[in-house]
Amino acid sequence: MSFISVALCKRLLWFGVSGLVFGFGLWGWWTPAQASELFNGYDYSDASYTGQNIFGATGAGDYTKKGWTWIAEASGTVTSTQLLFYQQYATMAGVCYMYVYDSPATPTSTLLGTATTTCPDIGTVGSRALVRFNFSAENGEQFDITAGHKYLFYMYATGLGASYPCFGTYTSAPLTPITYHAWKQATGAYFQGDHTVNAPLIVYGSDAPPPPPDEPAYTHFYNVWPSDGTVVTTTRVEISADYYMEALNIYDRVGFSVQEKSRTYQITSETYPGLEPGYGHVDIAFDLTASTSYAFWGVMLATPTSTGGFLDYTRHEFSVFAEPFPWITPQGINDLMLVSSTDELSYAECSISNLAGCFQNALMWAFYPDSDVWDQLAGVGDLVKLKPPLGYLSALSDGLTGMTATGTPAFELATSSPAMIYIFDPMRLGMTWVLWLLFAGYILRLVGGLHV
Amino acid sequence: MIVYLFLQGVWLVLLVITSPLRLLADATLPAGIASAVASANPYVAPLNVFAPIDVLIEVTSAVLVVETAVLSWKIINWVIRKIPGLK
Numbered sequence: 345m346s347f348i349s350v351a352l353c354k355r356l357l358w359f360g361v362s363g364l365v366f367g368f369g370l371w372g373w374w375t376p377a378q379a380s381e382l383f384n385g386y387d388y389s390d391a392s393y394t395g396q397n398i399f400g401a402t403g404a405g406d407y408t409k410k411g412w413t414w415i416a417e418a419s420g421t422v423t424s425t426q427l428l429f430y431q432q433y434a435t436m437a438g439v440c441y442m443y444v445y446d447s448p449a450t451p452t453s454t455l456l457g458t459a460t461t462t463c464p465d466i467g468t469v470g471s472r473a474l475v476r477f478n479f480s481a482e483n484g485e486q487f488d489i490t491a492g493h494k495y496l497f498y499m500y501a502t503g504l505g506a507s508y509p510c511f512g513t514y515t516s517a518p519l520t521p522i523t524y525h526a527w528k529q530a531t532g533a534y535f536q537g538d539h540t541v542n543a544p545l546i547v548y549g550s551d552a553p554p555p556p557p558d559e560p561a562y563t564h565f566y567n568v569w570p571s572d573g574t575v576v577t578t579t580r581v582e583i584s585a586d587y588y589m590e591a592l593n594i595y596d597r598v599g600f601s602v603q604e605k606s607r608t609y610q611i612t613s614e615t616y617p618g619l620e621p622g623y624g625h626v627d628i629a630f631d632l633t634a635s636t637s638y639a640f641w642g643v644m645l646a647t648p649t650s651t652g653g654f655l656d657y658t659r660h661e662f663s664v665f666a667e668p669f670p671w672i673t674p675q676g677i678n679d680l681m682l683v684s685s686t687d688e689l690s691y692a693e694c695s696i697s698n699l700a701g702c703f704q705n706a707l708m709w710a711f712y713p714d715s716d717v718w719d720q721l722a723g724v725g726d727l728v729k730l731k732p733p734l735g736y737l738s739a740l741s742d743g744l745t746g747m748t749a750t751g752t753p754a755f756e757l758a759t760s761s762p763a764m765i766y767i768f769d770p771m772r773l774g775m776t777w778v779l780w781l782l783f784a785g786y787i788l789r790l791v792g793g794l795h796v
Numbered sequence: 797m798i799v800y801l802f803l804q805g806v807w808l809v810l811l812v813i814t815s816p817l818r819l820l821a822d823a824t825l826p827a828g829i830a831s832a833v834a835s836a837n838p839y840v841a842p843l844n845v846f847a848p849i850d851v852l853i854e855v856t857s858a859v860l861v862v863e864t865a866v867l868s869w870k871i872i873n874w875v876i877r878k879i880p881g882l883k
Contacts, residue, residue: 714800734817743825787862
């Protein structure tokens, strides 16, 4: 009996280890193929990007309900019937829920799927703070779509004591074709087209003059530069726009407002150039503060009466992000997509014309474990890290984080940057290694002396 | 499936090994020690820039924890051996 058990254990061990090696090989061989297919047609080394925000915000003037959706797809244009949502930002904390609805007519009828994730701990942020969400594939962010339908994308968060919608957006046009959005890491400002409020059609980046006015107080921005999708690689932003204004009286004005994206809007710059009826041109230049998000408005106000009330106005809004998006490097995009779309191997078609698929499926069944098992093993430390005696160590370690965190020290020691870089930092790193190696030696000696 | 079963087996073994610990309540530092650590942090933080004081404390604490665990194990064994009829 004992012999059988030992033999069985040895065989299981052999199969398990062999399978691990083989499974990793299979994963490494398969994933790049899928990745190359996914990224085919997009050059991540390109300094510019193509794309547009396909979701217009529905919460006009309500910034808690707006957001952007990046949609990734193989060729840059959604020609297949799947959408891959992999990034969002919003003001939220706690548990985030994502809903996608489908309807050929109104975007509220059929629930395609939901996904939940743990929102990043973002603390108190402005309503335009950029927050990364990554809904992984197993949580169902990949949805089949139908050409010509409209889709509602909806997120909300719980965990702050109340549930509230972060934003609800829907496509304003049929989804084919759709270009995805890809950000490049660079220092500077990123312009993202947003939406218009109570305004006629805005023409981005077009040299064409606006169409003839057909409204009583017709105001119109056109040929705005930087236009939608422009990346400015400096922090000095110059914006100009052509406009058309039909009416002119004492209250007419045209100009730009630049506001920091915080809960309390602060106008930091606004100009009112002299106005002439008809076509005109306006410029503004301003400096961005690093790691701050801005919105930019081209504002046109007009009133056909002298009552002082603004009877009509046009506000063209798009955002100027001064954040460099450090997490969306070209490699980061790859990582995000890999995590969200190709982390799981999919079974191939098994048929008489594709026997290789059957072979692949058999190998996967035998040697490719479910990702839940890895998650299970990765969390084994959590089982005991709070239990004595390790729990005391964890608590002490948590307490010591105040030593290296942002707490205010009781006193300051004079340091110089070169001395820190060339002397103290390497010395500190070396001492850290020595201490942990000593501890490892102590544990090895202890374990070696055990007689179980 | 083979790898899956193997990993599940490893998981079960780990569950069995850690089961005595998991039965215990979560450990928390005595209030005095936690308070002392919090009070000392601002004073030690400037020195921590030059030398890894936090690592030193963590390693020392880890050694203490291990030594305490070994000592506890020896005491338990010693008590067990004192029970008449047991070897």
